[in-house]
Amino acid sequence: MDRKYLCSGIIVTLALALVAGCAGVNSLPGEENTPALTGDSIRLPEPRFESDLSVEEALRERRSVRVYAEVPPTLAEIGQILWAAQGITDERGYRTTPSAGALYPLEVYVVAGDLMGLPAGIYHYQPGEHILVRTAGGDHRAALQAAAVNQTPVGDAPATIVICAVPERTTVKYGERGMRYVYMEAGHASENVYIQAVAMDLATVVIGAFDDARIGEILNLPGNTTPLYIMPVGKQVPGGG
Numbered sequence: 001m002d003r004k005y006l007c008s009g010i011i012v013t014l015a016l017a018l019v020a021g022c023a024g025v026n027s028l029p030g031e032e033n034t035p036a037l038t039g040d041s042i043r044l045p046e047p048r049f050e051s052d053l054s055v056e057e058a059l060r061e062r063r064s065v066r067v068y069a070e071v072p073p074t075l076a077e078i079g080q081i082l083w084a085a086q087g088i089t090d091e092r093g094y095r096t097t098p099s100a101g102a103l104y105p106l107e108v109y110v111v112a113g114d115l116m117g118l119p120a121g122i123y124h125y126q127p128g129e130h131i132l133v134r135t136a137g138g139d140h141r142a143a144l145q146a147a148a149v150n151q152t153p154v155g156d157a158p159a160t161i162v163i164c165a166v167p168e169r170t171t172v173k174y175g176e177r178g179m180r181y182v183y184m185e186a187g188h189a190s191e192n193v194y195i196q197a198v199a200m201d202l203a204t205v206v207i208g209a210f211d212d213a214r215i216g217e218i219l220n221l222p223g224n225t226t227p228l229y230i231m232p233v234g235k236q237v238p239g240g241g
């Protein structure tokens, strides 16, 4: 082969290897299986950073609440809840919740009935852009309730947050112990949701009793994604417990 072509071939191969190497650094294990930004995407209102309630008051008032007002939360309130769960708070990509190795295994979904500004459907929260991407249309709350040992808050709430994880993002670095970190992170995210909910007169409860496989089917979760916590969210019933 002509030496000139051999040299340019080597340069092209090296350049491609370099590009592939850089791409590898930026993509998380399992990331390729997260829903793509294709279907309907809904930009959430910017989160607010002030509240009438102190953190101490919110901690004191936090309770698991299983009955919700009929009037649904606004899109801004749902957006605020999602931001509390996984919102990005730093230009380096750090979030409202800590994450072992900053590997961020959690993926948050919303199963909604008709809300103001949000048609019934299943949505995936994408923290980078603070948007919801619709992955399915229609009201799936009754199916979700059935998959959660028929717990009525899941079907009654206007919207339900499902905190899921792609464990391999964490276990690839920490091995078996990474699983523990993933569960801990779901705890951090859910407590943030509780506290944020109190600050907005919303109500929620963590639900751990459900059939993983059925939830995976309803949400059409990628095979590497597992549901960890279900959190129905609604407005507090005035004077209710």
Ligand SMILES: Cc1cc2nc3c(=O)[nH]c(=O)nc-3n(C[C@H](O)[C@H](O)[C@H](O)COP(=O)(O)O)c2cc1C
Pocket: 062, 063, 064, 065, 066, 151, 205, 206, 207, 208, 209
């Ligand atoms: C890991 C875990 C799983 C839970 N699962 C459920 C559940 O499936 N259904 C439910 O109604 N509450 C569930 N809860 C909520 C507890 O019942 C609740 O936190 C407890 O009664 C204490 O009440 P409080 O949260 O108001 O302080 C769960 C809580 C935790 C921490």
